Amino acid sequence: MTGKAPLIDPLEHLLGYQLRRASLATLSALSEAYEALDLRLTDAIVLRFVGANPGCNQGEISKALGVRRTNMVPVVSGLVERALVARAAADGRTHALTLTQAGAALHAQIDELAHANEERFFGGFDEETRKVLLRALDTIRARAES
Amino acid sequence: MTGKAPLIDPLEHLLGYQLRRASLATLSALSEAYEALDLRLTDAIVLRFVGANPGCNQGEISKALGVRRTNMVPVVSGLVERALVARAAADGRTHALTLTQAGAALHAQIDELAHANEERFFGGFDEETRKVLLRALDTIRARAES
């Protein structure tokens, strides 16, 4: 090594790593934006799911997100404690989750920040690029099951 | 909620989340493949960096990867203990890192697995799609600095 020269990046040509780097870039920026609302990424995602599926239970959210239901417990509990999500007894086991008024208000702010983040990172892409990108990402995800 | 119907996914239209899901799909598959070599993703990346930059030190790798140098310590130490990477005193502070013979042999296997993974997830994409994808990912990463 010459000492001062930057290292050769052996991952440059690997699409998988480029994907990861781009993903981390957008997510860490979004995560920072959510800090202003005192929310982590997972909190925001759960609020979105409850907003889109009023009356759902936390097991359904866990399944949809592909996370263990044990790890959903502190997330939902935290949102309920902050009065952003309300639990109503559905049957003896499950609670129907809905957004409180405060939760709905925060949901609107989350939506704004998320769209601003999308615009920052994906704005200005022409329609063809967007289409290719979305289709490629969908193909990649589909191939994970094969 | 109807109870049996799957939840509406409110993240479907957000490119940031699609990016994350695609990224996780490719990385977890690669991570599983590396298990056969008893390597984690980070181990494989470091071996690649040392292979591409013989004589580099671990601080340079940390900087290139954007991780803290404190978190590089157990990774490099582990590779040295397994005799995959060799340290040679460069000056009193830094060690020049190189692949051992075993490390080089493992590097070849890493390369095979990584290329198989690339083929699985990105194979069959036509040249135009690859180009659009790579350019979009690069643009996204560049926008993180603005």
Place this chain on the structure above:
DNA sequence: TATTGTTATACTCTATAACTATA
């Protein structure tokens, strides 16, 4: 018997502060 929510726990990743030694 299977499902939902829960507790306790552990392992990995990542982050900060502080120390040693060398430049």
Place this chain on the structure above:
DNA sequence: TATAGTTATAGAGTATAACAATA
């Protein structure tokens, strides 16, 4: 004084096992 490597530690995120209450 700045840099390289290290140690200890703390916080997330994610994993398993076991339990209570209910279907």
